[in-house]
Amino acid sequence: MPVRAISFDLDDTLWDTAPVMQRAEETIHTWLVRHYPRVAQRYDVAALHALREQMASEDPARAWDFTHLRRRLFRRLAREAGYPEAEFSAQAWEVYFAARHRVTFFHDVLPVLEELAHRFPLVAVSNGNADISHLGLDHLFRFALSASDIGQPKPAPAIYTETCARLALPPAQVMHVGDHPEHDILGAARAGLRTVWLNRRRQRWPNDVAVMPDAEITDLHALPALLGTTAGG
Structure with a gap:
């Protein structure tokens, strides 16, 4: 046929995806340093990546859903550092999503x-x-x-x-x-x-x-x- x-x-x-994702995570951390320093003080780029991997392993049924996982990560970071969860996670997602598309x-x-x-x-x-x-x-x-x-x-x-x-x-x-x-x-x-x-x-x-x-x-x-x-x- x-x-x-x-x-x-x-x-x-x-x-090539690896450098795109590395730059996106570096972009997020730079943004955190400027706007949400309590999160940046808790986590460097490597620690943020490790936390995301940990969260994926804790929820294997949804580990493939990268949007779900990334949004959960941002909500957790906000809660841990005492920032407004909805505001922080929405802003962080916008920064990450823009950086993720700089291919x-x-x-x-x-x-x-x-x-x-x-x-x-x-x-x-x-x-x-x-x-x-x-x-x-x-x-x-x-x-x-x-x-x-x-x-x-x-x-x-x-x-x-x-x-x-x-x-x-x-x-x-x-x-x-x-x-x-x-x-x-x-x-x-x-x-x-x-x-x-x-x-x-x-x-x-x-x-x-x-x-x-x-x-x-x-x-x-x-x-x-x-x-x-x-x-x-």
Whole structure:
């Protein structure tokens, strides 16, 4: 069957996530020093990160919901330091969310998305909380779905099934592109989508993931040509 739409993962597929999150946490701490010093005195950047990880481990059923976790963290910090909880958490979220979207796209992202958007409906499918409008990508994507929208993270099939339903296409006509062997390739394949592993770091396929991708590329520039050979089924 022909490929009629493409879904893309976001974090680590379109940009390198680790430096973005590091800068976001540094930005939050700088803001705390200026506006809520009692919190900054209790926690440096590393301690804030450790507290967030601790809170995730204490609530494993929601550890995948990064927005929920981050908002809980801000409310806790406010309570501990004796600041108004609602005011503090709302302001902290705005600062964090803005910083979280200061990304540097990989060099191939914008030209390839712009080319493909003329040929296919594009969809963003992510476990994270990046917002395509804040990223300036909303003109390229038909819509976006996150794990928090669905109530389950990848690799659960629900987000992929919902993607196909909103596109009104059978899974075999949707191709998913992502960097993560389990979350992206295994999850999408189990939902019946075609899969492309974007292996930027040229890693070996993990032995514990039994499903193989339909194709592997190391650069998005290879995707239009690949779709030229697969679009006809």
